[in-house]
Amino acid sequence: MSDSGTSLETFAREKLTELDASALRRRLRPTIRTAGALAERDGRRLISFSCNDYLGLANDPRVIAAAQAATARYGAGAGGSRLVTGNHPLLAALEERLARHKGKEAALVFGSGYLANLGITPALVGPRDLVLADALSHSCLWAGARVSGAEVVRFRHNDLADLRRLLDRHRPARRRALILTERVFSMDGDRAPLPEILALAEDFDAWTLVDDAHGLGVVEPGARAPLEMGTLSKSLGSYGGYVCASRAVVDLLTSRARSFVYTTGLPPASAAAALAALEILEAEPERAARPLVLARRLTARLGLPEAESAVVPILVGAAEGALALSAALEARGFLVVAIRPPTVPAGTARLRIALSAAHSEAQVDALAEAVRDLRA
Numbered sequence: 335m336s337d338s339g340t341s342l343e344t345f346a347r348e349k350l351t352e353l354d355a356s357a358l359r360r361r362l363r364p365t366i367r368t369a370g371a372l373a374e375r376d377g378r379r380l381i382s383f384s385c386n387d388y389l390g391l392a393n394d395p396r397v398i399a400a401a402q403a404a405t406a407r408y409g410a411g412a413g414g415s416r417l418v419t420g421n422h423p424l425l426a427a428l429e430e431r432l433a434r435h436k437g438k439e440a441a442l443v444f445g446s447g448y449l450a451n452l453g454i455t456p457a458l459v460g461p462r463d464l465v466l467a468d469a470l471s472h473s474c475l476w477a478g479a480r481v482s483g484a485e486v487v488r489f490r491h492n493d494l495a496d497l498r499r500l501l502d503r504h505r506p507a508r509r510r511a512l513i514l515t516e517r518v519f520s521m522d523g524d525r526a527p528l529p530e531i532l533a534l535a536e537d538f539d540a541w542t543l544v545d546d547a548h549g550l551g552v553v554e555p556g557a558r559a560p561l562e563m564g565t566l567s568k569s570l571g572s573y574g575g576y577v578c579a580s581r582a583v584v585d586l587l588t589s590r591a592r593s594f595v596y597t598t599g600l601p602p603a604s605a606a607a608a609l610a611a612l613e614i615l616e617a618e619p620e621r622a623a624r625p626l627v628l629a630r631r632l633t634a635r636l637g638l639p640e641a642e643s644a645v646v647p648i649l650v651g652a653a654e655g656a657l658a659l660s661a662a663l664e665a666r667g668f669l670v671v672a673i674r675p676p677t678v679p680a681g682t683a684r685l686r687i688a689l690s691a692a693h694s695e696a697q698v699d700a701l702a703e704a705v706r707d708l709r710a
């Protein structure tokens with residue numbers, strides 16, 4: 335039987351028309367990424383400033399070799415949940431290494447960063463509790479908060495006075511409280527004032543979960559939160575998520591985080607690649623320093639506030655304008671994807687430039703010149 339004419343079909347078509355009308359429809363485009371921050375699209379070779387592969391490790395021969403060897407030895411897939419038969423030995427090695435890197439007792443690897451955040455918060459707080467989330471928190475932090483059933487309150491982005499006010503107002507009636515923030519904000523590239531947030535958390539007996547997806551391997555870690563989560567898919571060039579915490583907290587999450595318990599373990603290749611990447615990250619500090627140096631070079635050339643991370647936003651405002659600027663840059667050989675609502679708040683569509691250790695100074699300068707030229 336044909337699907338056309340059903341209410342589902344009508345619903346989908348109407349929604350797509352709406353998305354098209356507001357320039358918010360998203361489309362998949364085949365893209366082949368290669369070493370040196372290059373990407374091929376529609377038969378053209380572009381310099382990519384849109385990858386989160388900040389250290390250029392996704393195409394590093396050592397990382398690729400580790401993934402190949404793990405696949406040959408352990409197979410392509412984990413074959414089950416880690417609590418059943420999917421816990422191949424590479425995962426324990428990776429967790430030990432992650433915990434050491436973060437100065438924590440233990441770590442737990444999830445299927446992705448999204449799954450980690452979907453599981454951590456509901457394992458720790460519930461309907462009698464409070465979650466306070468920075469207004470610019472990533473979608474998966476909100477998803478975990480909602481699933482938990484806790485009262486969810488947003489505080490103004492990086493605003494300590496607002497956080498204190500909300501803790502004063504909401505904390506007393508609640509059993510437990512959890513603060514959610516990011517070390518480096520994914521779409522703005524700025525950093526959270528963590529020492530101050532951690533001090534506030536202590537005053538109110540609240541716990542803090544920091545999402546380090548864009549910080550690991552790129553910015554100096556600074557203050558550590560009791561719960562540090564992140565992804566293996568950005569600076570580590572692989573796939574998967576993790577949380578680092580005390581032994582007891584990790585043991586609790588192992589039993590209680592549903593997005594850990596009821597899903598298949600990470601494929602051996604992903605774990606081995608992340609492990610190899612983490613070793614390189616620690617052994618080559620000059621590589622880890624490079625994205626921030628390049629980001630600061632770019633902000634200086636564009637007359638923007640000095641970059642705090644490898645992420646540099648160029649605010650445009652309207653979704654159409656961001657798409658047009660992105661297309662104009664693509665015509666000049668640069669892949670800089672436009673970021674539109676709901677990924678960012680309405681009226682703040684932007685280009686999000688991500689710098690990588692794989693970029694050359696000349697590539698960064700050429701991008702700066704193209705942006706200046708197009709915005710003049």
Ligand SMILES: *Cc1c(COP(=O)(O)O)cnc(C)c1O
Nearest residue numbers: 446447448472520547565567574
């Ligand atoms: C990318 C990202 C995630 C999700 O990580 P994945 O491993 O890609 O699922 C979580 N939080 C932030 C801030 C991110 O940018």
